[in-house]
Amino acid sequence: MHSKVTNHADAAIQFNLDEPRVDWHDKTLWFIREKRDLASHALPEWEQLREYASQIKNNVLSNLSQYLQEFEKNAIANGVIVHWAADAAEHNQIVHEILKKHKVDRMVKSKSMLTEECGLNEHLEHNGIEVIDTDLGERIVQLAKEPPSHIVLPCIHWKKEEIGELFHEHLGTDKGASDPKYLTAAAREHLRETFLTRRVALTGVNFAVAETGEFVVSTNEGNADMGAHLADVHIACMGIEKIIPKQQHLSVFLRLLARSATGQPITTYSSHFKKPQPHQEMHLVLVDNGRSVQLGKEDFRNSLKCIRCAACMNTCPVYRRSGGHSYHNAVAGPIGSILTPNFDMRVNKDLPFASTLCGSCSNVCPVKIDIHDQLYKWRQVLMKEGLGPTTKNASMKMMGWVLSKPALYDISGKAARWVLKNTPFVVSNGMNPWFKQREMPAPPKESFKEWYKKNRKN
Amino acid sequence: MTISHLKYKIQNLKQYEVSSRENILKVVLKNQPEERALPVIDIPVTTSHEEWVEALKKRLEILHVDVREVADYAALKDLLKQEAIPQDRTVTTISELSDVSTLIEAVKEDAHSLEDVDLAIIPAHFGVAENGAMWVTESLVKYRVLPFITQQLAIVVNRKDIVYNMHQAYQRIAGTNYDFGVFIAGPSKTADIEQSLVLGAHGPKGMTLYLLG
Numbered sequence: 001m002h003s004k005v006t007n008h009a010d011a012a013i014q015f016n017l018d019e020p021r022v023d024w025h026d027k028t029l030w031f032i033r034e035k036r037d038l039a040s041h042a043l044p045e046w047e048q049l050r051e052y053a054s055q056i057k058n059n060v061l062s063n064l065s066q067y068l069q070e071f072e073k074n075a076i077a078n079g080v081i082v083h084w085a086a087d088a089a090e091h092n093q094i095v096h097e098i099l100k101k102h103k104v105d106r107m108v109k110s111k112s113m114l115t116e117e118c119g120l121n122e123h124l125e126h127n128g129i130e131v132i133d134t135d136l137g138e139r140i141v142q143l144a145k146e147p148p149s150h151i152v153l154p155c156i157h158w159k160k161e162e163i164g165e166l167f168h169e170h171l172g173t174d175k176g177a178s179d180p181k182y183l184t185a186a187a188r189e190h191l192r193e194t195f196l197t198r199r200v201a202l203t204g205v206n207f208a209v210a211e212t213g214e215f216v217v218s219t220n221e222g223n224a225d226m227g228a229h230l231a232d233v234h235i236a237c238m239g240i241e242k243i244i245p246k247q248q249h250l251s252v253f254l255r256l257l258a259r260s261a262t263g264q265p266i267t268t269y270s271s272h273f274k275k276p277q278p279h280q281e282m283h284l285v286l287v288d289n290g291r292s293v294q295l296g297k298e299d300f301r302n303s304l305k306c307i308r309c310a311a312c313m314n315t316c317p318v319y320r321r322s323g324g325h326s327y328h329n330a331v332a333g334p335i336g337s338i339l340t341p342n343f344d345m346r347v348n349k350d351l352p353f354a355s356t357l358c359g360s361c362s363n364v365c366p367v368k369i370d371i372h373d374q375l376y377k378w379r380q381v382l383m384k385e386g387l388g389p390t391t392k393n394a395s396m397k398m399m400g401w402v403l404s405k406p407a408l409y410d411i412s413g414k415a416a417r418w419v420l421k422n423t424p425f426v427v428s429n430g431m432n433p434w435f436k437q438r439e440m441p442a443p444p445k446e447s448f449k450e451w452y453k454k455n456r457k458n
Numbered sequence: 459m460t461i462s463h464l465k466y467k468i469q470n471l472k473q474y475e476v477s478s479r480e481n482i483l484k485v486v487l488k489n490q491p492e493e494r495a496l497p498v499i500d501i502p503v504t505t506s507h508e509e510w511v512e513a514l515k516k517r518l519e520i521l522h523v524d525v526r527e528v529a530d531y532a533a534l535k536d537l538l539k540q541e542a543i544p545q546d547r548t549v550t551t552i553s554e555l556s557d558v559s560t561l562i563e564a565v566k567e568d569a570h571s572l573e574d575v576d577l578a579i580i581p582a583h584f585g586v587a588e589n590g591a592m593w594v595t596e597s598l599v600k601y602r603v604l605p606f607i608t609q610q611l612a613i614v615v616n617r618k619d620i621v622y623n624m625h626q627a628y629q630r631i632a633g634t635n636y637d638f639g640v641f642i643a644g645p646s647k648t649a650d651i652e653q654s655l656v657l658g659a660h661g662p663k664g665m666t667l668y669l670l671g
Contacts, residue, residue: 032653051497052499055495055496056496058494061490062490062492062493064486064490065483065486084478084482090478136659137650154650158651160652180656222660226603226606229603230569230570240482240486248625248628250624251624254624255588266590266591266643268642268646270641271638272639273638274636274639277637286482292486293485295490296485301489
């Protein structure tokens with residue numbers, strides 16, 4: 001949860017002040033997009049898998065209440081304690097109660113975007129509980145007192161020299177050291193000690209299987225497992241949309257997830273938690289936080305199919321050049337821009353406009369969410385609600401007036417062409433954001449209408 | 459559900475949690491769209507078993523896993539003694555290897571005591587060629603944390619137990635019983651610092667796969 005809400009466009013201006021850094025950010029993410037392409041193109045059945053995944057998720061949404069109850073029943077039979085949370089506050093309270101019951105004031109946590117969404121860390125810290133994030137990227141942004149800027153690669157916006165400086169301050173690494181191997185080894189030592197001394201571990205959930213009551217957590221580092229297996233209490237938190245019907249469906253999703261995320265054929269670890277260890281308590285918190293209402297919106301419900309691979313972010317020309325923090329939400333990029341207005345349309349009214357509607361996000365989505373169509377539909381909703389950007393409101397009105405009067409339209413076109421040719425500074429100025437990183441194209445000599453009149457006889 | 463779980467439930471069953479459950483399910487039921495059918499997953503595999511083994515070896519090379527082919531346990535023991543065993547603390551869960559390494563039984567020892575294990579040698583039920591992942595369940599490792607906490611990991615798998623893709627993998631898993639299971643595809647790793655790959659993020663820094671038979 002991000003307390004300082006900003007406007008995407010304003011945040012993007014800030015991000016773009018350092019041009020070489022924006023280029024670096026852009027290239028880093030494009031490199032990951034290319035790895036995704038290599039991995040997906042290597043599978044002849046890739047499109048078939050996307051179709052299966054989409055169909056399975058559509059089936060999940062159409063039977064969600066049944067699957068949730070089936071999952072709950074099987075998880076309880078496996079010895080898991082199941083909780084239900086209507087919203088972020090209740091989720092945070094449930095986790096806090098479990099910690100209080102065990103008289104524990106520190107815990108380890110592996111990556112969970114849901115707990116970011118709910119602001120769990122802040123809530124627990126306010127109540128005197130220390131939370132240590134154990135994913136390396138998350139630990140880095142946590143030490144820097146920042147939220148992650150990317151759901152798979154939390155510190156993708158950090159340079160190694162800056163991480164070296166941060167580690168020097170917090171972990172006592174050598175001043176000026178920036179070798180990733182050296183810095184990772186330092187984090188390993190620091191976190192190993194933490195894993196061995198914490199009695200409660202919290203993890204996210206990638207998939208929860210209704211048929212068996214088990215849940216799957218995917219990591220490359222092994223941090224979720226180090227935490228969960230060494231703790232007396234394992235708390236797993238998930239949004240209610242993470243359910244899948246059958247165990248065999250894991251094959252489809254595990255083939256798609258890591259290939260879409262980083263171009264790996266699978267993450268190093270895909271851990272299937274079914275029963276707690278004999279000495280252990282295992283809790284699972286099912287969180288709604290707006291999802292059940294979103295399910296009722298025909299145009300927007302299928303964003304609930306998301307498996308959080310971040311392929312849409314890596315490919316997005318706007319995300320790559322504005323950075324994750326400009327979206328002021330736990331989930332950034334194109335998918336964040338269609339998910340977050342469901343939670344709060346007013347606070348997130350800027351996000352559906354943070355897109356060129358190029359459609360690349362929809363093309364790479366492994367579960368075939370119509371992301372760019374939903375961005376467009378959100379714009380319609382926001383304009384109707386009077387929540388569109390103010391300049392857009394005014395210019396739309398003006399345009400509607402001009403378009404309704406053919407003679408005026410002709411004159412306007414001529415005038416615009418004259419202006420572009422003779423006095424380009426009139427449009428290419430600070431008032432018009434289009435020119436911030438661009439030159440104006442050469443104006444055509446005549447309009448299509450004029451050309452058509454001249455040439456119709458030929 | 460154990461008695462302690464039941465007790466926990468009763469002690470902590472707050473009114474709000476009950477009403478949240480009912481409310482969530484009620485709204486979900488009201489809002490869920492009309493029935494959409496599940497697909498039948500049908501991805502045929504046309505290649506041969508020998509090709510799968512070759513594909514696996516290629517994949518594991520990319521994953522920085524050292525692959526050694528051995529005829530049987532006698533040959534494996536010789537190899538281990540030559541190359542791997544002179545480590546400070548080596549443990550195994552494979553009874554055939556008990557005379558070259560310390561056999562871990564399912565004793566009530568605290569898993570934290572495994573923190574100084576240098577090499578753990580464990581079996582896998584089967585391996586998957588397309589991604590190099592080995593399927594390991596709790597009963598094979600005794601302690602869930604063992605394959606993660608060890609500095610180096612060695613996995614032994616039978617050559618005949620290689621499948622090609624994840625669909626075949628879940629066909630093999632279907633109906634089997636496990637409390638915890640994990641696909642392991644190489645050593646622990648991270649690329650969180652400027653996308654530079656580093657092995658040994660939290661778990662093993664290196665991995666060897668012994669292909670048996």
